[in-house]
Amino acid sequence: MTGLAVLGLLLVGSYLGGFLFGAGGRKARGLASGAGGVVLGFVCGPAVLALLSAETLDLFSPLIQVGVGWLAMNTGLVYGRVLGRPVRVEDALWGIGAALLTLAGVAGAVWLALTSLPLFRAIGLAPAERWALALGLGAALAETTRSVARWARDRCQARGPLFDRIFNLAAADDLVPVVASAVAFALVPLSTSAGTLSVAAGAAAQLGVGFVLGVVGALTLGRDFRVNVFRGTLLGVSLIAIGFAVRLRLSLVAVPFALGLGLVAVSRHRARIRRAVSAERYVVLPILFLAGAMTPAAGIVPWLAAVAVGARLVSKLVAGLGLWAAWPEARPAGPLLGAGLTSSGTLSLAVGLSFALRFPGLVGATVLTAATLAMVLGELLGPPSLRSVLRRAGEVPAATAETPAVGTAEAAS
Amino acid sequence: MSGAGPAPRPLRDRLLEAVLVLVLLGLLVAARRLFPSLGAGAGTIASVGILLLGGTVVANLLELVGLPHLTGYLLAGVAAGPYLLNLVDHRAVEELTPVNALALSLIALAGGAELRLASLRTGLRSLGWATLWQNVLVMVVLAGVFVAARPLLPFLRGVPTLAVVGVALVWGVMAVTRSPSAVLGILSQTRAKGPLASFTLNFVMTSDVVVVVLLAMALTLARPLVLPGSELSLSAVKELGVEVLGSISVGTTIGLFLAAYLRLVKAGLVVMLIALGLVFTEVFDYLHFDWLLIFMTAGFVVQNLSKQGERFVEAIDSMGEIVYVIFFGVAGAHLDLGVLRTLWPVALLFAGARGITTFVAGHVASRYAGDPPALRRWGWAGLVSQAGLALGIANTISQEFPAFGAGLGALAVAAVAMNEMVGPVLFKVALDRSGETRGEAEEVEPAEGAAVFDP
Numbered sequence: 001m002t003g004l005a006v007l008g009l010l011l012v013g014s015y016l017g018g019f020l021f022g023a024g025g026r027k028a029r030g031l032a033s034g035a036g037g038v039v040l041g042f043v044c045g046p047a048v049l050a051l052l053s054a055e056t057l058d059l060f061s062p063l064i065q066v067g068v069g070w071l072a073m074n075t076g077l078v079y080g081r082v083l084g085r086p087v088r089v090e091d092a093l094w095g096i097g098a099a100l101l102t103l104a105g106v107a108g109a110v111w112l113a114l115t116s117l118p119l120f121r122a123i124g125l126a127p128a129e130r131w132a133l134a135l136g137l138g139a140a141l142a143e144t145t146r147s148v149a150r151w152a153r154d155r156c157q158a159r160g161p162l163f164d165r166i167f168n169l170a171a172a173d174d175l176v177p178v179v180a181s182a183v184a185f186a187l188v189p190l191s192t193s194a195g196t197l198s199v200a201a202g203a204a205a206q207l208g209v210g211f212v213l214g215v216v217g218a219l220t221l222g223r224d225f226r227v228n229v230f231r232g233t234l235l236g237v238s239l240i241a242i243g244f245a246v247r248l249r250l251s252l253v254a255v256p257f258a259l260g261l262g263l264v265a266v267s268r269h270r271a272r273i274r275r276a277v278s279a280e281r282y283v284v285l286p287i288l289f290l291a292g293a294m295t296p297a298a299g300i301v302p303w304l305a306a307v308a309v310g311a312r313l314v315s316k317l318v319a320g321l322g323l324w325a326a327w328p329e330a331r332p333a334g335p336l337l338g339a340g341l342t343s344s345g346t347l348s349l350a351v352g353l354s355f356a357l358r359f360p361g362l363v364g365a366t367v368l369t370a371a372t373l374a375m376v377l378g379e380l381l382g383p384p385s386l387r388s389v390l391r392r393a394g395e396v397p398a399a400t401a402e403t404p405a406v407g408t409a410e411a412a413s
Numbered sequence: 414m415s416g417a418g419p420a421p422r423p424l425r426d427r428l429l430e431a432v433l434v435l436v437l438l439g440l441l442v443a444a445r446r447l448f449p450s451l452g453a454g455a456g457t458i459a460s461v462g463i464l465l466l467g468g469t470v471v472a473n474l475l476e477l478v479g480l481p482h483l484t485g486y487l488l489a490g491v492a493a494g495p496y497l498l499n500l501v502d503h504r505a506v507e508e509l510t511p512v513n514a515l516a517l518s519l520i521a522l523a524g525g526a527e528l529r530l531a532s533l534r535t536g537l538r539s540l541g542w543a544t545l546w547q548n549v550l551v552m553v554v555l556a557g558v559f560v561a562a563r564p565l566l567p568f569l570r571g572v573p574t575l576a577v578v579g580v581a582l583v584w585g586v587m588a589v590t591r592s593p594s595a596v597l598g599i600l601s602q603t604r605a606k607g608p609l610a611s612f613t614l615n616f617v618m619t620s621d622v623v624v625v626v627l628l629a630m631a632l633t634l635a636r637p638l639v640l641p642g643s644e645l646s647l648s649a650v651k652e653l654g655v656e657v658l659g660s661i662s663v664g665t666t667i668g669l670f671l672a673a674y675l676r677l678v679k680a681g682l683v684v685m686l687i688a689l690g691l692v693f694t695e696v697f698d699y700l701h702f703d704w705l706l707i708f709m710t711a712g713f714v715v716q717n718l719s720k721q722g723e724r725f726v727e728a729i730d731s732m733g734e735i736v737y738v739i740f741f742g743v744a745g746a747h748l749d750l751g752v753l754r755t756l757w758p759v760a761l762l763f764a765g766a767r768g769i770t771t772f773v774a775g776h777v778a779s780r781y782a783g784d785p786p787a788l789r790r791w792g793w794a795g796l797v798s799q800a801g802l803a804l805g806i807a808n809t810i811s812q813e814f815p816a817f818g819a820g821l822g823a824l825a826v827a828a829v830a831m832n833e834m835v836g837p838v839l840f841k842v843a844l845d846r847s848g849e850t851r852g853e854a855e856e857v858e859p860a861e862g863a864a865v866f867d868p
Contacts, residue, residue, distance in 0.1 A: 066458060192447050209444075216440065220433050220470060222426055228482075228734040229469055235735065236466025240441075243459020248448055 035379040037285055038349075038372050041292025052293050060290055061357060067287040068350045068357075069242030069256040075174050075347055076214075076260020077274050082146065082171045091168030094326075095144075098169060098319035098341070099176035103138035105315030106308050110134045113307045120304060129363055132184050136355045136367040137305075139180035141312040141374050145345025146170040148382050152396070156387050160395030162329040166340070166386070169323075174257075177351050182206045182254035185358060190248065203254070206245075210255040213241050214262020221267050230269065234276060237263075252354040253347070284346055291349045294356055295372045296365050305370035312374060313381075316341045333393040340389040343382030344374045427477055434470050441500055460505035461512070463493050464742030465735070472738075481841040483598045486738050487834060490745020501746045509743050511694070516740040517801060518690040518708045520594045523729040524618045525664075525712025526722060527597070532611050539782040539792075540615050546778040547616075547771065547796060548589045548623055554770040556585035558763060565759050568820030579638030580814060580821070582631045587806040587825060588767050590624050591617040593709075595798035595837045598737040601730065603841065607849035609787050613795030613840070621706055621802070622657065628806060629653035632813060639814050652701075660703045664710025667693070671711060672719035682728040705802070744800060748830050752823040760827035767832065771796050787847040794843035798836025803829045 044051040080087050087095075111134045113120045125133065149167040152158035186202030197205060217237035221230060238256060245255040264270040296302070320338020324330045330337055352371025356364035390396040441463065464486075471492075472485025493500040533540070559581040563569050569577055596617045600610055629650060667689070674685060690708075697704035712729075716722035753760065775793025778784075784792060807825030811817065844850045 062458060190448075191450060193449055194447070212440070216433065216437060217466075219429070220437075220466070222430065224426070226473075229473060231735055232465050232469030232738055236462045236464075236469060239462025240459050240466060241462075243456045243462055244444065246458060247456040248450055 668714025
């Protein structure tokens with residue numbers, strides 16, 4: 001059976017799994033959301049039951065590439081917007097700041113561990129690899145998923161100024177993992193006919209290429225809305241961006257993200273384009289499953305990932321402390337506000353998968369493992385913490401216990 | 414272009430689209446020069462994107478001169494393909510074969526679902542006469558032309574006359590193949606309704622079964638003529654029975670499953686169809702079933718033996734344009750322009766003879782059937798297109814009779830290429846002229862709140 005046939009079976013399985021882990025099933029059976037797909041993949045993968053071998057997983061590389069790129073493009077399409085409105089600039093800056101702090105905390109902790117702890121020093125990573133690993137882990141663990149805020153709104157009826165600011169923050173912090181990802185990929189110099197690009201130029205080129213393609217796509221959509229042009233253009237331009245990113249070994253997160261930004265920056269059909277993100281649910285389930293299946297459980301990787309995830313938790317708590325001090329709305333919530341920001345989503349997984357494909361071996365495996373670990377832990381810790389925080393702030397009327405739906409529209413961050 | 418569609422877009426927009434095609438082309442070529450690591454082609458994923466985007470833009474441009482979208486997809490594929498710009502290289506074309514098979518399986522499902530028993534019953538007389546005349550006359554005349562053109566065909570030099578007659582028989586069968594995908598693509602674009610649209614659809618979908626039967630018979634007769642020492646064997650007929658009946662049985666089962674799925678689950682049909690297409694084309698190939706017939710039967714069963722037909726057609730329609738862009742874009746990239754350049758005079762002879770015979774057979778059949786004027790005048794026009802099925806038979810000829818090898822295959826590719834380019838244009842002109850075109854399907858705005866990729 002070829003890879004495509006296996007892919008077909010996976011699609012059926014993921015789709016049927018969607019009944020268990022998706023919106024309908026959640027209501028009916030009370031099962032967990034996206035992290036369930038990751039755990040299922042992990043259990044079926046080579047690390048546990050080995051129902052899928054590493055060779056079989058290799059067959060899915062094109063699917064992962066397209067899925068990761070599509071999720072990143074969707075993140076770009078809805079970047080800086082929540083519930084149909086733009087986020088406040090001040091909150092966006094706080095979001096970017098908090099994500100930068102987390103990135104620095106994670107990257108610093110990993111760097112320190114790699115250079116000081118004998119267990120990790122023995123790995124003997126080259127400096128460039130060490131940089132890529134530290135930046136990759138920082139990128140994968142920097143964000144707070146906006147789906148946790150959606151969950152608070154939909155399931156806990158959270159309403160109020162603190163909730164709005166947290167939602168804004170979660171909608172704006174995606175920029176940090178995207179740019180960090182572009183920088184990490186540019187650490188391996190990109191050759192052009194005009195010479196080799198520096199790290200900064202390489203990172204800027206990735207974002208530039210994506211944005212230009214987005215603008216071309218937007219112009220192709222034209223002034224009048226036509227469904228066939230819309231579908232062909234959106235799919236065509238995104239596949240060109242993803243395909244070029246794969247071929248040139250650029251970031252599968254940065255290029256499509258910039259493409260999404262370019263599309264909505266220029267096109268007058270931006271509302272319709274954003275609406276098309278609901279198609280991502282077809283992508284999310286296989287991606288969650290495959291990310292889980294590709295996560296290793298042996299060797300040094302889980303330990304290094306645990307260090308990174310621990311650093312993320314500490315960094316988020318510190319960031320929360322800063323928000324508690326700076327935001328008047330946050331005072332009643334208490335200094336543990338950061339615990340409510342610990343949920344990570346599909347953007348983290350997308351970063352993890354893109355590193356796993358680009359840097360096969362210890363670097364890629366560690367970034368992916370950290371991303372999946374953070375997602376599962378974040379799902380256990382984040383939603384109840386956020387509910388407590390908002391309850392203390394008086395913005396949650398009644399207690400309800402649900403977990404956020406990662407595999408839904410606008411959940412790309 | 415006609416009908417009740419919205420007002421045509423201003424010339425300024427069209428010109429902008431033309432400029433965008435050039436800009437896009439320039440960007441892609443510049444990217445290849447700027448980044449040597451891109452290599453010759455753009456890779457498989459980007460190739461799909463190039464075919465989709467290029468096909469969409471070129472198709473819209475061609476609307477200016479009333480040409481069908483399919484022609485735009487084909488031209489975009491030819492331009493981007495390995496014989497011109499090489500943005501989509503040979504390897505990508507090869508790797509896209511399974512995607513193409515998936516597209517074809519969805520087209521077959523759509524075709525089967527468009528066949529309605531009531532329409533078949535109403536048009537039975539027309540269909541019967543047309544099947545008789547179009548198949549017999551085209552097959553006999555084209556086989557005759559093949560034998561007569563023997564001096565022009567280098568790969569037939571020194572071949573005994575009886576062997577040439579044997580190959581000519583199979584060549585005749587190849588000539589009677591039509592392109593359901595082209596017909597469905599044009600109907601999807603124009604939303605044509607009327608006797609011509611119904612007749613053409615019914616004819617091309619049922620002709621698949623006829624071709625399978627004719628091919629088995631022709632191979633049975635041709636083998637002893639072409640291969641010295643071979644005897645007349647009816648094993649092909651037995652295999653045919655297994656293949657046709659088995660395919661219909663499996664198709665019926667899948668159709669019933671899909672009907673039950675639509676009734677019980679309702680959501681996510683598109684994902685389910687894609688998954689089934691990916692898995693089953695592989696499985697059916699292994700089992701030597703005709704998966705085109707299987708998917709067609711499945712669509713037919715959902716439409717006619719359940720109450721889920723309309724929803725099924727809607728779901729498939731929601732993917733329609735994308736499927737056609739990929740299918741015909743890849744077909745365009747497949748077109749071997751080198752072969753076409755070398756063999757075009759002979760290919761033109763065969764394509765011309767086939768076109769004229771189809772025209773004559775159409776008029777004769779219409780007279781016998783007492784067809785309405787539109788059908789009498791234009792009934793032949795939708796039957797000129799050829800595509801993958803014809804190439805599949807050409808491949809079978811090459812495998813069965815390797816002595817003729819690449820020469821025969823190349824000639825088939827060249828002749829089919831001509832029919833592939835001309836056929837859709839003819840059919841669209843016929844629909845426009847007969848007043849059955851109802852306007853552009855793609856102009857319809859999806860309902861508010863409905864996701865554009867989500868039926």
